[in-house]
Amino acid sequence: MKKNYYLREVVLSFVIFDSLNYLFFRSDPGFMRASLNPYWIAVLLIPCRYGFIPGLVVSAVASAHIILFVLQKIPTRTGLEMMVEAGNFFLPIAFVMVGSLLGGIRQKYKNSEEQKEWEMDRLQESLRSLNAQVEASEKARRILESRIVGETSTVKTLYSAAKKLETLDDQSIYTGCLDLLGEYFQVSKASLYVKTGDYFVLKASRGLSQAEMVEGKAVEKNSIMALVLKKNNPVTVRDILQYKDSQDYISQYGNVLAMFPLKDENGQTRGVVNIEKIDFLQLNKTNLELMELIVDWAGRALSNKQVCDLALEKRFWDDDYGVYSFGYLPFALEREFARAREFNTQFTLSLLKLEGFGFFHKSTQDLLSRTMIALMKRNFFATDMFFRHKIEGVFVLVSPQRQRGAVLADFKKLEQELKEKVLTQNCHPGMECKLNIYCVENNREIQDARELLGAAEKLCGVGVSNA
Numbered sequence: 001m002k003k004n005y006y007l008r009e010v011v012l013s014f015v016i017f018d019s020l021n022y023l024f025f026r027s028d029p030g031f032m033r034a035s036l037n038p039y040w041i042a043v044l045l046i047p048c049r050y051g052f053i054p055g056l057v058v059s060a061v062a063s064a065h066i067i068l069f070v071l072q073k074i075p076t077r078t079g080l081e082m083m084v085e086a087g088n089f090f091l092p093i094a095f096v097m098v099g100s101l102l103g104g105i106r107q108k109y110k111n112s113e114e115q116k117e118w119e120m121d122r123l124q125e126s127l128r129s130l131n132a133q134v135e136a137s138e139k140a141r142r143i144l145e146s147r148i149v150g151e152t153s154t155v156k157t158l159y160s161a162a163k164k165l166e167t168l169d170d171q172s173i174y175t176g177c178l179d180l181l182g183e184y185f186q187v188s189k190a191s192l193y194v195k196t197g198d199y200f201v202l203k204a205s206r207g208l209s210q211a212e213m214v215e216g217k218a219v220e221k222n223s224i225m226a227l228v229l230k231k232n233n234p235v236t237v238r239d240i241l242q243y244k245d246s247q248d249y250i251s252q253y254g255n256v257l258a259m260f261p262l263k264d265e266n267g268q269t270r271g272v273v274n275i276e277k278i279d280f281l282q283l284n285k286t287n288l289e290l291m292e293l294i295v296d297w298a299g300r301a302l303s304n305k306q307v308c309d310l311a312l313e314k315r316f317w318d319d320d321y322g323v324y325s326f327g328y329l330p331f332a333l334e335r336e337f338a339r340a341r342e343f344n345t346q347f348t349l350s351l352l353k354l355e356g357f358g359f360f361h362k363s364t365q366d367l368l369s370r371t372m373i374a375l376m377k378r379n380f381f382a383t384d385m386f387f388r389h390k391i392e393g394v395f396v397l398v399s400p401q402r403q404r405g406a407v408l409a410d411f412k413k414l415e416q417e418l419k420e421k422v423l424t425q426n427c428h429p430g431m432e433c434k435l436n437i438y439c440v441e442n443n444r445e446i447q448d449a450r451e452l453l454g455a456a457e458k459l460c461g462v463g464v465s466n467a
Contacts, residue, residue, distance in 0.1 A: 010054070017038055018065075042058050043058055048102050050106070055100055055101075055102055059099025063093075063096055064092075066091050144290075165180075171203070175204045177297075178204050180294050181291060185287050187277070189208065189275075189276040189278075192272075193274070198221070200272065228269060232261055232268065232269050234260045235258070260273045260292055263299045273298075318388060321373055324388075334448075336385075337442065340400075345401050346442060347398065347401060348440070349397070351438045351462075352394070353438070369392075372418065373388075375414050379410050383400055404440075408437065436460075
């Protein structure tokens, strides 16, 4: 019923118009002698609110009123020809054309809104799926916790173990995994490698000497850890001898007692945890299964951290600084680029860079960033869109319907104000922090929004978004 709600407004509008016409302007049926026909109110407002089909309906009703009032009867071909000859057919045609045009414009944005609603529903469904995965991992974590409680007989120990993996820092998860193995299974020597390209890169270790940690990288095809990649399951010293390919790693026999795969969210091995030295009595089947659970727990923690990082990267608003996030820039830029092409308008993309930004202390960098954003909002138009770039000290400005010269004029005011209030008050003697702007104006030679952003980044000397 909501979809046809506009019909009520059409009927109510023309009932009001006809009633006023009959009561106060009886001598002028259809307001034909009025300088501005009241029917325009419905023809202009209803399409702008509801879209194309309602625009056609209301313009058709308005046109039918005019024809009926002029002819005073059901229109015939002859009557319509007489209307055309008398010049009375212009107004009905104008109603239809204006109603269709306004309705078409509104319909375009309605379709866009419906598309966004569909995408939002899809994201919500994805979020529900992620929540289900999180609940499943929580269930596995609770099972593991209950086993640890049974071994240690204390909830405090369980809480300490959980904290080591409940973090959003990769290095803390790597170290926490090895610490758990050392605390609960007396693992005195262990290492954790993550596969990067064709190499295994050392990310954390326990009990290794400085000499053993110097290299920190092993070629995949030459390392015994390749057996874990092939099997995608734990490999013990007993299993190694059963592989026909194990002869390729005979020089590495005795270096490890067990290897556990560190898996990603798809169940594929992303790294390997090596148990290199452990009390002989602790190397039993039950403990190996518990070690596998701890490593799997660490893998799930890393996957959850990646999901969180992805969600933060895709958010469109940076609450901390009060500007749009860089992850939202491609979408916004694509939209403005399409809008400029559709309506033949101009817009400018600018990168503002604080030269020497990286030499300042972290607190000074934060103060400079917040000051820059505040001054940008003060000196540029309210319709401009502000973004933080991935490169610290670089800010992105999208200026719809503005040319490069106008943006540069506003920049001069911002530069002067920033220089007077901030840049002349250096916290570090001998250091300079200069503000530069790099503008690219949209033109027909630029084919898409990515090319526009790439041109601006090339001028600025950064290239994160093109990597």
